[in-house]
Amino acid sequence: MKVYISGPMTGVPENEYKLAFAEVENELRYRGHSVFNPARLEMNGFGNEEHIAINFAAITICDAVFLMKGWKENAGAVRKYYFARAHNKKTYERIEDIDEPQTE
Numbered sequence: 001m002k003v004y005i006s007g008p009m010t011g012v013p014e015n016e017y018k019l020a021f022a023e024v025e026n027e028l029r030y031r032g033h034s035v036f037n038p039a040r041l042e043m044n045g046f047g048n049e050e051h052i053a054i055n056f057a058a059i060t061i062c063d064a065v066f067l068m069k070g071w072k073e074n075a076g077a078v079r080k081y082y083f084a085r086a087h088n089k090k091t092y093e094r095i096e097d098i099d100e101p102q103t104e
Contacts, residue, residue, distance in 0.1 A: 001099055004027050004036045004089075006080045024068060027095055027098025036062055041052050052076065056083050064098065066088040 009017045021039035028035045036058045043051055055076075056069040059065060071077035071093075077088050084091055092098050 001064055002034045002036070002062040003098065004055075004065045004080075004084075005048055005068065005084065006055075006065050006077045006084075008070045008074035008077060009039065010074065010076060020068065022096070024066060028066065028098070031095070031098070033098070048076075050084040052079060056081060059084050059089060060087060062089065064092060066095065066098065067091055067093045 001017055005028075007017070007021065007024075018039045021037050025035045025037045038058065039066055041051075041054070043054070046054075058078060065080065067077065067081060071081065081091060090099075
């Protein structure tokens with residue numbers, strides 16, 4: 001399954017959110033999923049709406065969105081959640097709930 005990771009970045013020290021996203025990414029990859037980790041993107045000079053547009057595009061090509069702890073308190077993550085739901089994407093808050101990887 002192709003999984004987009006969503007969680008708080010704004011207001012969180014860069015080293016902390018990058019580590020948290022990397023841990024989720026590693027666990028999902030270990031379980032056999034393909035992962036889009038937005039914390040890996042280097043988008044200096046781009047505005048918030050441009051960041052959101054790139055992330056919305058990534059969500060459209062993924063099968064599901066994994067919502068990290070604290071997502072409900074983060075405006076960007078909440079927007080991504082509603083975008084994912086509007087585009088019939090599965091959403092998960094626990095890694096163990098994610099379906100088995102799909103074979104192509």
